[in-house]
Amino acid sequence: MGSKILPQALITIPRNPNQYPPVKLGFSAALSRRSSISARVSLSRVSSSSIGSVFSPIVSAISKRNFVVRADPSSEGEVGATDDAQENEATGSGEASVAVVEAEAEAVLEPESEEPKPPRKSRVKLGDIMGILNKRAVEAAEQERPVPDIRTGDVVQIKLEVPENKRRLSIYKGIVISRQNAGIHTTIRIRRIIAGIGVEIVFPLYSPNIKELKVLSHRKVRRARLYYLRDKLPRLSTFK
Amino acid sequence: MAAGLASKCSRVGRSLLGGLGNNLSGLLSSSHEMASSTFLSQQRTFIQMRTVLKVVDNSGAKKVMCIQALKANKKGARLGDTIVASVKEAHPNGKVKKGKVVYGVVVRAAMQRGRCDGSEVKFDDNAVVLVDKQGQPIGTRVFGPVPHELRKKKHVKILSLAEHIA
Numbered sequence: 166m167g168s169k170i171l172p173q174a175l176i177t178i179p180r181n182p183n184q185y186p187p188v189k190l191g192f193s194a195a196l197s198r199r200s201s202i203s204a205r206v207s208l209s210r211v212s213s214s215s216i217g218s219v220f221s222p223i224v225s226a227i228s229k230r231n232f233v234v235r236a237d238p239s240s241e242g243e244v245g246a247t248d249d250a251q252e253n254e255a256t257g258s259g260e261a262s263v264a265v266v267e268a269e270a271e272a273v274l275e276p277e278s279e280e281p282k283p284p285r286k287s288r289v290k291l292g293d294i295m296g297i298l299n300k301r302a303v304e305a306a307e308q309e310r311p312v313p314d315i316r317t318g319d320v321v322q323i324k325l326e327v328p329e330n331k332r333r334l335s336i337y338k339g340i341v342i343s344r345q346n347a348g349i350h351t352t353i354r355i356r357r358i359i360a361g362i363g364v365e366i367v368f369p370l371y372s373p374n375i376k377e378l379k380v381l382s383h384r385k386v387r388r389a390r391l392y393y394l395r396d397k398l399p400r401l402s403t404f405k
Numbered sequence: 406m407a408a409g410l411a412s413k414c415s416r417v418g419r420s421l422l423g424g425l426g427n428n429l430s431g432l433l434s435s436s437h438e439m440a441s442s443t444f445l446s447q448q449r450t451f452i453q454m455r456t457v458l459k460v461v462d463n464s465g466a467k468k469v470m471c472i473q474a475l476k477a478n479k480k481g482a483r484l485g486d487t488i489v490a491s492v493k494e495a496h497p498n499g500k501v502k503k504g505k506v507v508y509g510v511v512v513r514a515a516m517q518r519g520r521c522d523g524s525e526v527k528f529d530d531n532a533v534v535l536v537d538k539q540g541q542p543i544g545t546r547v548f549g550p551v552p553h554e555l556r557k558k559k560h561v562k563i564l565s566l567a568e569h570i571a
Contacts (some may be wrong), residue, residue, distance in 0.1 A: 327553065328521075336571075350523065359550040360569045362513065363529035374522045395529070 229242035262318070297349025306349065313378060315353055315370065317341050318386035320404055323368060324377040335377055337366060338404050340384065342391040356394060358403045363395065449516040449527065451481025452488060458533040461512065462544030462566075465499010466492045469509060469533060484518040484526075485554040486511050487540075490533065500543055501535065509533035510540075510560055512551045512567075526552055526571060534563050542566065 288298070306312070315321060319341045324334040339357030342365070351370045356363065368375065381404075394402050420445050452458065456471040469490035474482035482488045495503045514535050517527035528550070535543045542563055550571040557562050564570060 185473060325524075350525075359571055360530075360548070362549045364571050365517075365527050366571070367517070367525040369523040372522055372524070 246275045295348070302349040303351075303371060306373070309373065310375070312370055314381060315341055315344060315378070315380065316383075317344055317389050317391060318384045320381045320384065321353075321355065321379055322377075323375055325368075326374050326376050328374075337368075338381070339364075339366075340391070340394070340402065340404065342394060343389070356391075356402050358399045361399075363399065363402060409450075422552045433470070441450060448513075451483060451516060452486075452511055452514060452531060454482035456481075456531065457493065457510070458490065458509070458531045459489075461532045461548045462534045462542060462545045463499075464501055464535045464542075464544035466501045466507070466535060468492075468494040469507065469535075472506070475508075482511055483516060484511055484514040484552060485558045485560075487536070488533065490535075507535050507543075508538060508562060509535050510542075510558075512547070512555065512563065513549065518552070518554060520554070526554075528571075536560075536563075 233237035321339070321341060323337045325337060326334050337355060337357070341353050342356045343354045345352050345354075349369075349371055352367050353370060354365055354367050356365045358364075370378075441526050451474070452471055454471055457473060458469055460466045468471055470493050471482070471488045471490050473489040475487045475489060486570060488511060490507055492503050492505045492507060493499060494505055501507060510533065511531070513528035513530055513532035515527060515529065515531055517525040519525050534547055534550065537543060540560065545566070547563055547566040550567060550569040551564060551567040552571050553564070555561075
């Protein structure tokens, strides 16, 4: 029975300190809870609990550093709780360290007491985290501006706001010669002949600088990457 | 037409050579190019000594060969950098003559240059605008598109003369 790792991302950090307020309990209750959770607790916490009932501020600080690395809301909540507890620690000594223990114990047990024995939630594998983060970022970008479906061979027009060129929006037109899917950094490569010279520009699709993205027409192509257009006549890459 | 064919052949030849002998391009190229086989993809690299560039202003020169990339990293010059070059080919009556050592600003490079918003820009050829020691262009016109990276490098005069800002 490992500690329940909820599939939340680092985005949920601001919510956590409210969820897990440090509640002061009796010392014996804290001890019993500590022994029960020591079996479940993950490796970073075992070191702190195994040292014994004497919790010095140094130990809690070391265990706190282990928590910060993980994208885990229960541990983030404990960090928040121990941060609050640490301020109290400056004033008190023994009681404050007990408060740290109680805060840890309480924070771990909070989710368990909220949902009494739910069906076992599937753990988020380490390899899935980037996929989940990317999906969230893409959804957030879609809220700002919906991105149409762009495929290779579309002739598109992009209106871009450039911070250097703080005037009217720059307009880029051209044929999409490739699309690279990489989550939030999904890019399209646009090719066009400008003033006699071929220019290829790579645009990240979900960039907030892109103000408008319009598909003008579509050319039938039988490839996913149209790099052959570089060797062909400029006429094929010209778009009025 | 013949010029187009010649440039196409040189480009194909360059790509073959580039695929085989690109010992400098370890850092630079985007991951897109590395995905396909190195024989087919084009590894564009920096502008370094012996690189021949096209001159796109009306200063009189036609082709220059880079001698030195100024104030650039060890590997070479990129879009927007200044180079020292020697004029290899020139118009008969122009401001510069063949064999003269000049400074130039790279306005078009075949190697992609990343921008701060994640986009990248690359051109089909390498081109340079001749300038003097102070950075003012020698010619009075600039042909072809120029990127707006030049604004950051304080080459505002070249931007104002340009036909099109990419």
